[in-house]
Amino acid sequence: MKKPIVVLGIGELGSVFSRAFLKNNYPVYPITRQTNIDELAHTINPEFILVCTAEADLQNALQSIPKQWKDRVTMMQNELLPRDWQTHNFTNPTVISVWFEKKKGMDSKVLISSPAYGKKAQILVDSLALIDIPAHMLNSEKALLFELVLKNLYILTTNIAGLAIEKGATVDDLYNQYLDLMRDVSSDVLKLQSTLTGKTFNKETLEKGMIKAFEGDLNHTCMGRSTLARLNRTLELAQEFQLSMPTLEKIKELKI
Numbered sequence: 001m002k003k004p005i006v007v008l009g010i011g012e013l014g015s016v017f018s019r020a021f022l023k024n025n026y027p028v029y030p031i032t033r034q035t036n037i038d039e040l041a042h043t044i045n046p047e048f049i050l051v052c053t054a055e056a057d058l059q060n061a062l063q064s065i066p067k068q069w070k071d072r073v074t075m076m077q078n079e080l081l082p083r084d085w086q087t088h089n090f091t092n093p094t095v096i097s098v099w100f101e102k103k104k105g106m107d108s109k110v111l112i113s114s115p116a117y118g119k120k121a122q123i124l125v126d127s128l129a130l131i132d133i134p135a136h137m138l139n140s141e142k143a144l145l146f147e148l149v150l151k152n153l154y155i156l157t158t159n160i161a162g163l164a165i166e167k168g169a170t171v172d173d174l175y176n177q178y179l180d181l182m183r184d185v186s187s188d189v190l191k192l193q194s195t196l197t198g199k200t201f202n203k204e205t206l207e208k209g210m211i212k213a214f215e216g217d218l219n220h221t222c223m224g225r226s227t228l229a230r231l232n233r234t235l236e237l238a239q240e241f242q243l244s245m246p247t248l249e250k251i252k253e254l255k256i
Contacts, residue, residue, distance in 0.1 A: 002026045003047040005123075006040070006069075008061055012102040013076065014052035020127035041066035048072040048094065048120045055079045056229065062088045074120050078155050079230070080148055081196050094118025097147045099213065100133050108133060111216030117144040149193045149201055150209045157186040157210065160231050162222025164251045172218040175211065184247040186210070192234060195241050228255065 004027040007014050018028045029044060031037055049069050053061040055077050062085060065073060071091035076098050077084075085093055096116035102108045110133055116124045117138040125135040138144050158171055161181050165174070174182050186207070194200055214220070235252060238245045 004029050004044055006031060006044070006046045006049040007052055008037075008049055008064075009052035009054075009057075011052060011054070012104060013098065014050075016100075016102050016108055016131070016133070017050055017052060017076070017124075017127070020131045020133070021123075023130040024123070024127040026123075026127070037064055038066055041068055046072065047123065048074045050074045050076065052076060055226075055233075058084060065090075072120065074118065074124070079152055079233070081152070081193075082145065082148075083196055092119055094120040094124070095144055095148070096121070096124050096135065097144075097151045099151070099216070109217065110134060111213050111220070115144070115147045117141065117147075145197060145199065146201065149190075149197065150206055150213075152193055153186055153189055153206055154210050154213050156189045156230055156234060157182060158220075158222045159224055159227040160189070160234070160248060160251060161185045163227060163231065163255055165222070167223070169222050170218060171214040171220050171222060174222055175214055181247075183207075185251075188238075188245045188248045189234065191243055192238055192241070192245070195243060196237070231255075 002025055005021045006029045007018050008031040010018065010030045010032060021028050026047065029040065029046065049065060049072060051061050051073065058077050070089060073090045074094040075085065076096045080095065094116065095118055096114055099112045099114045100108050100110040113134040113136050115138050116135055121137050125137055128135045138147065158174060161174055161178065162169060164181060165178055190201065190203060190206065231248065231252060235245060235248055
């Protein structure tokens with residue numbers, strides 16, 4: 001019998017991962033707002049705990065993880081960077097950059113293969129394959145950091161640029177009709193990502209990665225439900241680090 005996997009947050013993506021784990025013969029224990037996580041930690045010895053909460057709930061979720069599970073944490077959020085987990089004293093956490101989406105009433109839609117890194121990454125890759133979702137292993141923390149920045153750049157650029165163009169515009173529209181805007185927004189976003197990571201990244205390589213993701217679903221709409229929240233979070237972080245965000249600030253003014 002395989003050890004169980006704990007899933008913290010049974011939303012749309014949490015349900016996809018849970019189905020994948022079950023198909024791979026792992027028992028799944030869900031954690032909801034009604035679950036006493038400390039009590040559960042004294043009851044089971046899981047393979048790992050997968051954190052599937054929304055970005056805004058991430059820190060509370062990470063703080064809630066019992067000390068006996070700190071060596072088996074796995075994360076999959078958007079807007080995720082090492083600074084988000086480094087203060088929690090986890091031991092070799094596993095991270096997957098999710099490139100598929102799941103909306104209520106719809107099946108999963110894959111854009112590109114989801115990269116994963118860490119000691120539990122192989123379980124993620126193998127489990128997702130059983131429900132026809134491609135994922136692959138990364139071989140270094142450096143590669144993981146690039147992939148996290150790429151996903152953040154994709155999410156924040158498409159969402160925030162979407163606020164400044166016509167409603168319902170797609171990533172194909174963004175690239176082919178609003179390329180200057182796309183690059184101006186991504187330049188602001190990348191400036192923040194570099195500050196938050198203390199690293200520099202090749203802008204052209206990241207843009208190529210973003211275009212590859214666009215091609216995975218050219219009809220993907222730019223804006224999502226969390227767009228304004230993402231813009232506000234980005235500008236708050238920029239202010240905290242005293243970064244100028246001229247394009248994002250203009251877009252914010254349009255929406256006040």
